[in-house]
Amino acid sequence: xxxxxxxxxxxxxxxxxxxxxxxxxxxxxxxxxxxxxxxxxxxxxxxxxxxxxxxxxxxxxxxxxxxxxxxxxxxxxxxxxxxxxxxxxxxxxxxxxxxxxxxxxxxxxxxxxx
Amino acid sequence: xxxxxxxxxxxxxxxxxxxxxxxxxxxxxxxxxxxxxxxxxxxxxxxxxxxxxxxxxxxxxxxxxxxxxxxxxxxxxxxxxxxxxxxxxxxxxxxxxxxxxxxxxxxxxxxxxx
Numbered sequence: 001x002x003x004x005x006x007x008x009x010x011x012x013x014x015x016x017x018x019x020x021x022x023x024x025x026x027x028x029x030x031x032x033x034x035x036x037x038x039x040x041x042x043x044x045x046x047x048x049x050x051x052x053x054x055x056x057x058x059x060x061x062x063x064x065x066x067x068x069x070x071x072x073x074x075x076x077x078x079x080x081x082x083x084x085x086x087x088x089x090x091x092x093x094x095x096x097x098x099x100x101x102x103x104x105x106x107x108x109x110x111x112x113x114x
Numbered sequence: 115x116x117x118x119x120x121x122x123x124x125x126x127x128x129x130x131x132x133x134x135x136x137x138x139x140x141x142x143x144x145x146x147x148x149x150x151x152x153x154x155x156x157x158x159x160x161x162x163x164x165x166x167x168x169x170x171x172x173x174x175x176x177x178x179x180x181x182x183x184x185x186x187x188x189x190x191x192x193x194x195x196x197x198x199x200x201x202x203x204x205x206x207x208x209x210x211x212x213x214x215x216x217x218x219x220x221x222x223x224x225x226x227x228x
Binding site (some may be wrong): 007031033034042043044045046049051089092094095099101102103104105106107108 | 145147149155156157158159164168171205207209211212213214215216217218219220221222
């Protein structure tokens, strides 16, 4: 079945460092891919999405490119801020034979230090 | 900006008691979901609901769980006889379209079973 594998955390960075959080997926067909963010004590917020191969999703300085050849959707940001400290979830939806639910990775805790 | 709202934000209940978690999805959305997140773990799908019926449920969603859309705005999750292992954050979500589309999440209800 469909699945998402995300890099283990926590990831600890200094402010203004470059961020990469790896995400790979297994799915048949052409799923949509998402990154959600969960700030401390809050719910899940959609950060960005991509619906087809080679699409790049972007928001708030974060980017991720849907790479079908490597089945990846890695999250990147050029210069992180303390306010980016949160848990980041990669998620997959749709694809051949799929249903409406989202399948989430395990989440990656990002801690940015001043 | 429209949002999914959940009540209560925190509920403490005794083992064996019934609880009802409430959600108001975004008004023009057609698909509704419940997910749960046990502390520090991944976000797990429970159930999806469309056109006034369950469209999919996970193996977690056993006979102790039920969902209902009692009127045009509310969407509820009932747990008939709570167990200690039901302690988790429960997220309601809604989406305008089905397969492959993004879901918007509420802030969650933290359920503590004692």
